[in-house]
Amino acid sequence: MKPKILFIDDEINSLKAISAILEKSGFEVITAKTAEEGIGKLHNITPNCILLDYRLPGMNGIEMLKWLKEKNYHIPIVILTAFGTIEKAVEAMKLEAFHYLVKPVDPDLLIDVIKEAATKHTIPLDYSSYEKKFPEIIGRSKAIREVFYIIEMVAKSNANVLITGESGTGKELIARAIYKHSLRKNKPFVVVDCTTIPENLLESELFGYEKGAFTGATEKKKGLIELANGGPLFLDEIGELPLNLQKKFLRFLQEKEIQRLGSLNKIKVDVRIISATNQDLERAVKEGAFREDLYWRLNVVRIHLPPLRERKEDIPLLVQHFLNKYAKENNKPIPNLEPEVMDALMSYDWPGNIRELAHVIERAVVLSPSGIISIKHLPRRIKEKSGWEERRRFYEITI
Ligand SMILES: Nc1ncnc2c1ncn2[C@@H]1O[C@H](COP(=O)(O)OP(=O)(O)OP(=O)(O)O)[C@@H](O)[C@H]1O
Ligand SMILES: [Mg+2]
Known part of the structure; x- marks a missing residue:
């Protein structure tokens, strides 16, 4: 048929x-x-x-x-x-x-x-092509496969992308992957971290300034937006952008022009905005802390990275990835895990997500002398969560 x-x-x-x-x-x-x-x-x-x-x-x-x-x-x-x-x-x-x-x-x-x-129901989907295309992104959960798919679709477009997710879920990693697969990959990847630049400097850092624009402006300086011309501009922690700058930034997105502080000259700038936040921007919009018009401009394509505890099936692959990485960095053979180590890693909640997992594995690789990682090489919070401490106490008492 x-x-x-x-x-x-x-x-x-x-x-x-x-x-x-x-x-x-x-x-x-x-x-x-x-x-x-x-x-x-x-x-x-x-x-x-x-x-x-x-x-x-x-x-x-x-x-x-x-x-x-x-x-x-x-x-x-x-x-x-x-x-x-x-x-x-x-x-x-x-x-x-x-x-x-x-x-x-x-x-x-x-x-x-x-x-x-x-033939979807009879042929298993082949994800090996994703692994080849995005070797730095580890994971096979449905959530990550959706992310791969969206990256592939949007990378070559000019659509602005908003990446959301808790701290340590890989927002910057995904932003860089979009950049690497985009037509702008030969331009620099300019990062603006809205939390690390002091508020009073953010405007001049973003828009640049002319000599004499303010006290201390002894030389003219290009802003980060201008430096990103032709490439992407990664706005990290966008939720922290102060309201007055949100307005100015929106104007830039609408007009695609900037004026350095202290100058009336308009400079054409073509950038693609990739932004990231661990905040609930929709709520910030409702509360009036984030401009709705700017939100819509940034949120053309949305990529949400769920927390690691909602995609625990990725943990084993990630653990192996970090074991290889940190063994190499520390000039050690790749260690093996005792079985209860993986049990403990799987039952922990990972509030710090993948960044926390990476640190835990790095620490265990450094602490384990014999090429075998056992439960004692894990931090206390993880041992406790897994109930291993209790089992050990029980064991010691009953022996
Ligand atoms: N799927 C993944 N595969 C491999 N490594 C990952 C993955 N996701 C995240 N990482 C690694 O975890 C660390 C944290 O990721 P990243 O900095 O991208 O997170 P983030 O969401 O930007 O965090 P924050 O909100 O704290 O800035 C990085 O070292 C990154 O390389
Ligand atoms: Mg980040």
Whole structure:
């Protein structure tokens, strides 16, 4: 039996052309011109995959995706979007669309994607390509795979990206990965950490100044925004940007021009903003501590990194990664772990996330003399959490 594809698109030409390509590759294609019509057809057929145009009269593609999800239809969905609506694609991925394709579609890519989608239940997805592409990012949890996917999609675009997550979850690592895979990779990666630059210097650091602009401005100086021209500007801890600078920064994003302090000259600057925060920016917006208009400018694409305790399946891979790294750095053979060490690492909550895990492994590598890491090489908070101390006390008493 041929795999069935339900293809929904309101443009007749696109409907005909893409259907022809799919039919030639051995698919049975059922077409509909609106989401509503497509939904009607679902009463009679169960397609292996739905190819769905984003822009439709009436219910749009994302709305249909939401509807299918609510109604528990487990059919892989591939979204078609027009060029330049990458945010829609990201939104679709967040709603667990299988893939997205940009019009005009490359026929070979179309066939590959549809084939993979239509056989989704039988073929395991291959993540080895992600491992090759992003060797510095360790993890195979669903959360991390989604992050890989979004990075791939957005890296080559110019969309601003906001990365959120608790401290130590890898926000800067992800920001650098986007940069490395972007068209701006040959420009410098300029970092502004809004917490480490004192508030009274932040404005002049960002925008630069002319000689004599203020007491102490003995030479003119380019600001970090200007230095980032052509590349990305990584704004770390964006939630700490003071309100008066938020306004000025927004103006820069709108006009793509800056004025150094003490100058009336406008300088054109082209930067892509990648920002990160461990704060709840939505709440800051509600409380009036963060400008809503700026928030929307920065939050074109959102990447959220869940805390490590919500993706514990990544712990073993991360532990191995850090064992290799710190053994090498300390000129030691890669140590082995006694089994209860991994138990303890898995049952701990990791409030400091991956950074804390890295430190714990580094310490254990340094402390273990014999190439074997045992529970005694872990910090007390982790031993206690795992209940190991209690078990040991019990053991000592009963022996
Ligand atoms: N998935 C990962 N694979 C490998 N290393 C990781 C991963 N995530 C984070 N790390 C490492 O953990 C450390 C902390 O990551 P990073 O500095 O990117 O976190 P952050 O979210 O920016 O933290 P903070 O909010 O404290 O600034 C870094 O050394 C980073 O390389
Ligand atoms: Mg950081």
